[in-house]
Amino acid sequence: MNGSLTEPRTPAPAQPASFVQEVLRGVAQVDFMPHAVTGIFFIGALAAAGWEFALYGLLGSVVGTATAYAFGIDRTLVSAGLRGFNGTLVALSFAVFLGARHLSTVLLAIGGCITVVVITSALATILGTWDIPTFTMPFCIMASVMTVAAPNFSRVWHGGPDLAALPKPAVDTTALDWEQLWHGFFANFGQIFFMPQWYVGLVFLAGITVASRVAAAMACVGSAVALFVAWAMGSPAKGVSEGLMGYNSVLVAMALCGVFLVTGGWSFGYAVLGAAAATGLTTAMAAFFAPFGGHTFTWPFVLTSLVFVAAVPAIPRLRRT
CATH class of the missing domain: 1.10.3430.10 (Ammonium transporter AmtB like domains)
Incomplete structure (x- = not known):
């Protein structure tokens, strides 16, 4: 997960992995695992929380992987799921903060997943100089821009839940049981x-x-x-x-x-x-x-x-x- 250590500038020979496997690996790469079976478990976990989250998780990896193909990005990176995991997180963040059941959220999530592939390539070029992975920085940049900007647009902001903000200590000071x-x-x-x-x-x-x-x-x-x-x-x-x-x-x-x-x-x-x-x-x-x-x-x-x-x-x- 989180970006290759160095980014090849020319496409590598095609690998025998199917698109479905690559999409599932993209989901699994959120936790560093380039395994399609792990991706199935992860989609199942998202479905246990809500079917719409499973769909958004898949959508993000599908769009990210397809965009990487369209851009001609190195096949070995795509096959390992390294261009799908940021898309998975981006799509899920849009679903959580903008509301999963809105057409505007679906369209924005697709646009965000395409854009995050570009951000990933830019960061990989920069950080690759020092042999440093991109981690989930592309997702963080995309999601941060979305959460800061979205409340200013009435057509896309629907008052989504604040799941990522930590409760303030003054509100909750009870001891852990x-x-x-x-x-x-x-x-x-x-x-x-x-x-x-x-x-x-x-x-x-x-x-x-x-x-x-x-x-x-x-x-x-x-x-x-x-x-x-x-x-x-x-x-x-x-x-x-x-x-x-x-x-x-x-x-x-x-x-x-x-x-x-x-x-x-x-x-x-x-x-x-x-x-x-x-x-x-x-x-x-x-x-x-x-x-x-x-x-x-x-x-x-x-x-x-x-x-x-x-x-x-x-x-x-x-x-x-």
């Missing part, structure tokens, strides 16, 4: 796709496990670290139980141990440190975006991973994959 903790543990996986239900998160975790037990273990580590840090800092119980404090940490833990860094003891510790940093940054980013109506999305994951991956060449104990 056991039920909230275990709900939060699983909701951390679902909130990557904007879904706060713990059972939806459980299906996402199952999908990751099908592709990689190591990745699933690191996802669980990231979720547990986020819960501990959130509890230690006295984070709002409601936000923790809905996964709003932990989804970025899940992605960081997976990225820093097994995806972009070789799995090992040092990378494991590095991933734990990164997950803790992402948890703290989540609150800071929420406060930063709040005054002008923006949302955290996966910005904490992107910024944390950029710094930690960029530092690897200067740390002899760590190795890139």
